Amino acid sequence: MNTSIPGTGERTLVLASGRAHPELAEAVAKELGIGLLPVSAYDFANSETYVRFGESVRGTDIFLLQSHTAPVNQWLMEHLLMVDAAKRASARSVTVVAPFYAYARQDKKSRGREPISARLVADMLRTAGADRIMSVDLHTPQIQGFFDGPVDHLWAMPVLTDYVRSRVDLSNVAVVSPDAGRIRVAEQWADKLGGCPLAFVHKTRDVTRPNQAVANRVVGDVEGRECVLVDDLIDTGGTIAEAVNVIMSAGAKSVVVAATHGVLSDPAAQRLSECGASEVVVTDTLPIATEKRFDGLTVLSIAPLIARAIREVFDDGSVTSLFDGNS
Known part of the structure; x- marks a missing residue:
């Protein structure tokens, strides 16, 4: 099966997955009618993570799917490394697909001397090279404003x-x-x-x-x-x-x-x-x-919904239209 979808002009859609929830990524890829981009990912003896894409992503619109499940910090770090790898491999655009967004419940300071962890996650993704974020049912809508770029907030x-x-x-x-x-x-x-x-x-x-x-x-x-x-x-x-x-x-x-x-x-x-x-x-x-x-x-x-949203983004369509304007 092809691992990409050709678009208009020179654009090409590629979907890659981390190790946190491969079953969901495979289901999304099936809905899109493509295969997943091969990714080599493993942990070193000291728990550091290594990732590498098995094919060129130069000039592609790459969507990196990773749900931040437990152990959250491991899979979040792997996601960040995938973003960095895609950006350094000259991807045209990098979209983070995080069906469950890490630290979403830490979106404000309830007491003094606390971090706003959800904002920090957004900052790290942006610094790593993410151009866009897609997530499902964020704990609070204000998280959309934490990322300096487009955020597609999908509703289940x-x-x-x-x-x-x-x-x-x-x-x-x-x-x-x-x-x-x-x-x-x-x-x-x-x-x-x-x-x-x-x-x-x-x-x-x-x-x-x-x-x-x-x-x-x-x-x-x-x-x-x-x-x-x-x-x-x-x-x-x-x-x-x-x-x-x-x-x-x-x-x-x-x-x-x-x-x-x-x-x-x-x-x-x-x-x-x-x-x-x-x-x-x-x-x-x-x-x-x-x-x-x-x-x-x-x-x-949730795969059909995510696949439709990915296709809308790639085709420069409207994600909001998927929810009758309630997005």
């Missing part, structure tokens, strides 16, 4: 809502946000599901204790309804599990959990399998190991 909502719509009774559904900060996204979900009622879980969080929050009560009417609890990511699963419990205690008929990124750090699989949700739906922006899968977990492919 169409993928998730199309599936969830077939799993619930639309005449008796309510959308629930896990906290007040995600209300805007929950409103968009409610609109996609036919203008259904909206609720949110009131919770408190201690900024000095990571991955811990306390769900207190549901604000809104969920009694007797099939609820869809929506979030951008699930990490250790504690917040979601507590939210499901609070929603069910408020009289909900059932709860479907829907999130874009299945980080699923331990003990998320156990918490989610035991929390009482009828189904947990995520996309494959991150690899989910066999031992982290459980009954009731559904993983949807």
Whole structure:
């Protein structure tokens, strides 16, 4: 299979992948109808990383796909090295495709003497030679402004809502946000599901204790309804599990959990399998190991969306058009 797509004039599209999530890269390449560019990547004895492209990328528009999964620092560094290698190999343009963007939750200073790590990641990618960034459901929209160049912010909502719509009774559904900060996204979900009622879980969080929050009560009417609890990511699963419990205690008929990124750090699989949700739906922006899968977990492919966005960028089309103007 060809490893590139010829464009107008001298332009050529090439897709290359790091080692973090090769299955997703292969699926995106298949959607584009090309093979992945051969990449040699390995670690030295002292843990330093080496990368080299197996074919010339001179004059190409290269898209470098790497999802920043655990161990995040290793795969982020590999991504940076791939960008640097492409730039030094005279690629025409370098687009970073990071379905899950590293350090996105560290997007502001909550206390003094803290870094803004999401900004630092953007700066490093730019310094390495990235011309453009493409990512899916950034934790906060402001991250788009951290990078000095175009940022294509893709939404997984169409993928998730199309599936969830077939799993619930639309005449008796309510959308629930896990906290007040995600209300805007929950409103968009409610609109996609036919203008259904909206609720949110009131919770408190201690900024000095990571991955811990306390769900207190549901604000809104969920009694007797099939609820869809929506979030951008699930990490250790504690917040979601507590939210499901609070929603069910408020009289909900059932709860479907829907999130874009299945980080699923331990003990998320156990918490989610035991929390009482009828189904947990995520996309494959991150690899989910066999031992982290459980009954009731559904993983949807994000590859068609990423492939369409890559093609739009390469053809100088509109990525925004993929989301009906909601991008």
